[in-house]
Amino acid sequence: MINASNAALGTGEERMTVRNMPFEFLPRSQSWNTDKPEFAHIVNSAxxxxxxxxxxxxKSMRKARPLIKDAALEAELDKYIKQEATHYRRHKEFNDTLSDKGYTTVAFLEQRLADDYAKLESKRSLKFNLAYAEGFESMALAIGEMLIEDREYLFGHSDSAVASLILWHFVEEIEHKNVAFDVFDHLYGSYFWRIVGLVYATSHIFWRTGxxxxxxxxxxxxxxxxxSRWRLLKVLGRVLGNIAPKWLRILRPGYHPQSVKDPDWxxxxxxxxxxxxENMAQLDTRRLSEAVPAGEAQGVNS
Known part of the structure; x- marks a missing residue:
């Protein structure tokens, strides 16, 4: 029997597992979350x-790697890169289904994002880009906690594959929560630039997502x-209200993501x-209190 209170994700390199998740995104309906189409489009946009x-x-982390003088951190960075590469490939597969469903603005939105990140990579310093990376990862940790804590409300009775994609992604964001912070701290250790990265990354991503x-x-x-506008305001209020205290703790000078407890789920x-x-890509969205589908739930105490 697996008891979440006794389990651990581990530390350092052992925390991270590169998982090949067998997602299959089927265009079963125009919205993968018919109960909350507004939340679905927030997720789609992100x-x-x-x-x-x-x-x-x-790319930013690969540029930083030759400058790192710590073998353990190098190993963590390599696994971080592998996890992130898996994430964006699976999201691209999902995003393509939005175009397939007839959303004509997807190509424009994608090109704008591609241009944004190409400009950041080419015009900003490595210090800035690593600060952005650390800011994003700290924010992603807060979002991951929020999504897991509120998973039944946000993802209940939604399309299983999409709910699984998002929760899988953020479980792994929590697994590698220390890496970007430690790389930036190892090379620069600047509180000022860490906060610049956090504020810039948060503002940029929320702006483009909106x-x-x-x-x-x-x-x-x-x-x-x-x-619909009222439902959108309610879900945004709920999401941002849950994220805000988690985001504010990042502003503390002594903050380190290692201090944030991993969610039991x-x-x-x-x-x-x-x-x-193999069924982790098909969470039972009728019973998200469990970490696995109904047929596999025996032995998990969440």
Missing amino acids: SLAMPYLEPYLI QGYRALLKEDGLWKSTS GIAWAAVFDTGT
Whole structure:
């Protein structure tokens, strides 16, 4: 029996596992979350960034690697890169289904994101780009905690493959939560630049995500709907309200992501996957209190 309270993701290189998740994204309906189409488009818009954001992070980290003088950190960085490469490839597969469903703004939104990250890579210093990477990863840790804590409300009764994609991604964001911080601290150790990276990355990603979900909601004919706008405000209020205290703790001068406890559900999920379970890409969204599908849930206490 796997008990989440006794399990651990490990430390250093052992924390991270590169998982080949067998997602299959089927266009079963226009929205993968018919109960919360507004939240679905927030997620869709954020997903559009991943095939451009994560390669940018990888390139920044690869430029930093020859400067690192710590073998353990080098090993962590290599596994971080492998996890991120897997993430953006799976998100690209999912994003392509949005185009296949007829969302005509997807190509424009993707090109704008590609241009953003190409400019950051070519015009900004390595110090700035690593600060951005650290800012994004600290924010991703906060978002991952929020998604796991509120998973039943946000993903309940939604498309299993998409819910699994997002939760898988953020379980792994939590696994590699220390790497970008440690790389930036190892090379620069600047509190000022760490906060610059956090504020810039948060502002940039939230800005582009907002533009994206508005465009997608317009295509669905929901943007001018009063009831849809109210549902959007409610879900944004809930999401941002849950993230805010987690984001604010990053501002502390003594902050380190290692101090953030790994969520029990994420630990249980990782432990079951590591036994060889193949159904982790098909979470039962009717019972997300469990970390695995109904047929596999025996032996997991979440």
